[in-house]
Amino acid sequence: MFMIFIIVINLGVNLLFKYKGSAKFLNIFISNCLGNNLESYNFNKTWEYLFFKDSLGYDLDNDEVNTNRNIKEYLGSDLVYIFNTFQTDKYKSSNEENYNVLSVVVQASLILEEYLKDRGIKCIIDLDNKEIGYQNVREVIENNLKNYKNIKYIIDIGISNDNDMSQEIEKEKYAKIRFKVSKNNSNYEANLKFAKALEEKIEAYNLSGGVVIVSEDINQDLKDNMMMLEVGSHENTIEEVNRTLKILAKVLGDYIKDGE
Numbered sequence: 001m002f003m004i005f006i007i008v009i010n011l012g013v014n015l016l017f018k019y020k021g022s023a024k025f026l027n028i029f030i031s032n033c034l035g036n037n038l039e040s041y042n043f044n045k046t047w048e049y050l051f052f053k054d055s056l057g058y059d060l061d062n063d064e065v066n067t068n069r070n071i072k073e074y075l076g077s078d079l080v081y082i083f084n085t086f087q088t089d090k091y092k093s094s095n096e097e098n099y100n101v102l103s104v105v106v107q108a109s110l111i112l113e114e115y116l117k118d119r120g121i122k123c124i125i126d127l128d129n130k131e132i133g134y135q136n137v138r139e140v141i142e143n144n145l146k147n148y149k150n151i152k153y154i155i156d157i158g159i160s161n162d163n164d165m166s167q168e169i170e171k172e173k174y175a176k177i178r179f180k181v182s183k184n185n186s187n188y189e190a191n192l193k194f195a196k197a198l199e200e201k202i203e204a205y206n207l208s209g210g211v212v213i214v215s216e217d218i219n220q221d222l223k224d225n226m227m228m229l230e231v232g233s234h235e236n237t238i239e240e241v242n243r244t245l246k247i248l249a250k251v252l253g254d255y256i257k258d259g260e
Contacts, residue, residue, distance in 0.1 A: 077122055079122050079150050079151045079152060080123045080152070080153045080256070081124050081144055081148070082113055082125045083109065083125065083126040083137065083141070083157075084106055084108075084156065084157055085133065085156050085218075085228075086105065086159070087106050088132060089104065089159040089234075091234065091237055091238050092234060092235055103238045105231075107238055108231055108245060109125050110125065110127075112155070112245045116249050119249060119250070119257075121253055121257075124144065126140060134217060137219070138219050141223075145223060153225045153256065155226075155229055156218070156226075156228045157231055158229070158230050159230060160178055160232065161234070162178075162209070162230075163233050163234070163235045165232050166232070166233075166235070172243060173237075173240045175207075175233075175240045175241045175243075176232065177202055177209055178208075178210055179209075179210070179211045179229060180214055180218065181211065181213055181220065181228075182215070182220040183213050183215060184221075185221035187220055187224045190224035191224060191227055194224070194226075195227045198252065199211050201255070202251055207247065209230065229248075231248075232244065
């Protein structure tokens with residue numbers, strides 16, 4: 001019993017230092033160990049969420065994140081729909097994995113969702129989609145467009161195979177963003193305009209990997225204001241991606257609120 005107590009305290013102290021003095025992590029962890037209700041805490045479903053859910057024995061694959069949601073809660077304002085065509089893609093392993101923060105591309109979607117919500121922008125995100133590949137996720141996109149008529153922006157987050165996707169800013173490393181637009185559909189002009197507008201703003205931070213026009217079908221025929229974002233490469237860590245996504249949320253948030 002004493003050994004368990006020491007392990008818990010040690011983990012809590014490590015978390016406190018790791019997350020720069022945030023007592024919230026230790027409070028939630030110890031509170032749960034003492035039998036309190038974890039769900040009563042209102043913590044973000046990104047870094048904290050994945051760590052506590054996984055470390056305390058929850059099944060992430062079956063967890064309800066944006067599932068069984070009340071559609072009425074998402075009506076009345078423009079929605080940003082975020083998903084990953086290739087959900088199993090991974091970033092470079094990092095120290096965060098010691099705390100069960102997974103270096104997978106789905107984590108990037110969760111982080112962006114939280115940063116956008118902090119700016120008052122409503123999002124829906126697909127975590128329960130187990131399909132991989134453009135053709136396989138097409139039906140999932142169509143169903144969400146049918147259920148949420150007010151989806152205005154769609155972002156598919158992926159990982160680039162190009163290893164030159166890093167940028168150092170004030171001695172910290174960031175992941176670059178590459179914008180991919182498919183030309184073989186009726187939404188090409190609108191999607192290209194959307195991508196170029198965001199790329200110009202991202203370039204102001206020296207984080208643009210450019211706009212790439214592709215001929216392959218990447219489901220952008222389904223909606224205008226839709227784009228594929230390659231956020232970093234397999235050589236970037238989730239910490240580097242996180243820094244970039246915070247900037248992307250600001251850029252995208254300003255774009256949406258300005259009604260461009």
